[in-house]
Amino acid sequence: MQQTEATRSVPGIASSAIDAMLKRERDRFLQANPTSAKLAEQAKAHWHNGVPMHWMLDWSTPFPLYAKEARGATLTDVDGHAYDDFCLGDTGSMFGHSPEPVVRAIREQSTRGLTYMLSTEDVPVVGQLLSDMFGLPFWQVATTATDANRFVIRWCRAVTKRPKVLIMSGCYHGAVDDTFLRLDNGKPANRAGLMGQIYDLTQGTVVVEFNDLEALERALKAGDVACILTEPALTNIGMVLPEPGYLDGMAALAKQYGTLLIIDETHTISTGYGGYTRMHNLKPDFFTLGKPVAGGIPCSVFGFTAEMAERMRRAEAEAGPGYSGIGTTLSANALQLHCMRANLSEVMTPANYRHMLDLSERLARGVEAEIRKRNVPWHVSNVGARAEFVCAPTRPKNGAEAKAAMRPQLELAVHLYLLNRGVLIAPFHNMTLLSPATTAAQVDHLVATVGGCLDELKAA
Ligand SMILES: Cc1ncc(COP(=O)(O)O)c(C=O)c1O
Known part of the structure; x- marks a missing residue:
């Protein structure tokens, strides 16, 4: 049997x-x-x-x-x-x-209004805190790590004009449609139990095994991969640590083939101050982080390099007026910003x-x-x-x-x-x-x- x-x-x-x-x-x-x-x-x-x-x-x-x-x-x-x-x-x-600084921030903001669709005095301060902690100069706020990853994938497709996302078999990045594939006997297949999916996900997503630079290079060679989305260590299928040289090799291949690198730090923020990225001096084009970033208030962020910011501005200009498909109403609300300020400066120390x-x-x-x-x-x-x-x-x-x-x-x-x-x-x-x-x-x-x-x- x-x-x-x-x-x-x-x-x-x-x-x-x-x-x-x-x-x-x-x-x-x-x-x-x-x-x-x-x-x-x-x-x-x-x-x-x-x-x-x-x-x-x-x-x-x-x-x-x-x-x-x-x-x-x-x-x-x-x-x-x-x-x-x-x-x-x-x-x-x-x-x-309920860390004390976050409790205080919730109390302070609770009587001042929770969500206005307007910036607050916390905005420049939190931008600086994120930049100091994670080393990337530019940031945006979303409400869940899922959303941060979805938005970044969209940006990567927009700036590279390439269709595909590359993920690691066994990964989890939230309820992001593009990521619900795994290798099954070496072949990409929808993840078991996936419901209501009407698109052939293999059209937009490539899957390789973690720690396999040869497979990664084969996949990138086609020139149609906009971005690699990965955790620096897989944490959602047990734990899979990167072999020595693997992450550097991945970054080098991404650069060689014009593919952008997204590091999802939602879980590996556990690594140390500034997450795996800072501790191991990774150089991603985009960085995503959700879950604990505002001390338990629903909130996520994504950061990017100055080069990406410039390419994103060009992509916006080319797209012209309309709606980008990036954003949700409650994202970057006043409560999130105030809690992030307290959490980043007083708790994630x-x-x-x-x-x-x-x-x-x-x-x-x-x-x-x-x-x-x-x-x-x-x-x-x-x-x-x-x-x-x-x-x-x-x-x-x-x-x-x-x-x-x-x-x-x-x-x-x-x-x-x-x-x-x-x-x-x-x-x-x-x-x-x-x-x-x-x-x-x-x-x-x-x-x-x-x-x-x-x-x-x-x-x-
Ligand atoms: C690495 C990683 N990214 C993103 C997510 C999605 O987070 P959320 O469910 O808060 O959107 C998860 C959830 O476990 C995760 O482990």
Whole structure:
């Protein structure tokens, strides 16, 4: 029988142990969460599938967990359980829930009007902050990382007059139509589960594997690729780190073939102050960042070089009057700008990053030690303050290898085990995030709980 992703065997752990843990942990969750259960039942009356957004069904819990409040790196649910939160709204709250400077900014702006479609005094200040932090001179604001990526793709097509976008197999850049392709046995195909797509995406998108410069060059040679859109390390299919020289090679090939380079830092902003781009001295033409940039207020930004700004102005002049298709009404509103000002200047600071990176090391080394003690062939990867344990012995080189390493059934069991013991990790693969508010005690609790989980899995 061919093994599906869900039934794939897990080296060192019996599949019966995983099933048994899942059953035990589901029962424990049902017992412990009567208020969540009641609210989940009530919500079915008016919400599609019982939730306001399908993410809430992606968790390991048998029904959605209902949060009551969160502050710093601690979240409390409606049944009164407190969690060490390593999910952090999967990055939207990467710098902690309700950081004080952002709370103050929200309070200040809340009585002055939230959205005017006009600039405010924050605009020049935030432009300067973005430029100082990320090194690109020009910026625009959107509301989600998805939008920032969509808008930048449109700009790239406009300035290069080329049709295609190149993406990495296994990438995720938000709900951007052009990116919903993967390589399937080496051939581009729509991502599994994609709905309502009537266009042949292969007409506008080229897909290659990460860390493969030869494939990249073959794709760029045709001269029809407007831009490469990539994360500097893939973070949405487990974690795939760039091999030495890969990102420099990519930038060189992009330059050689007249293709623009977009670095999506929405997740890799975890790397350190200024994101992966600054830490590794990358030179993208465009840079996108969403989720945590305004401390959890919906907001995203994209930055670009002076050369791009000039080419964008030329493209605008050529397009003439009308509507560019770039922009949404609430983008760059007064609240976003005021919160970004507070977050960039007082929360995303080098000192806070130092704390996050130290804790990430503590978490990675701690989980590694637990894995080693039990002799399971797993490993840990981290990109700064984003750390992930992977149920495979070696680091994947690309999306295909990362996908092959996934063990969804095991992940469900581990996530629920942790959640039932007050540790929340992101519902996708085994992703953890460290914030300025996270404490060493919280990290040690996670490490010890992973150890306990492994003991139970190995004992069965
Ligand atoms: C790298 C990356 N870019 C963009 C996005 C899209 O973010 P949003 O859903 O806030 O638009 C995500 C979401 O996970 C992401 O991981």
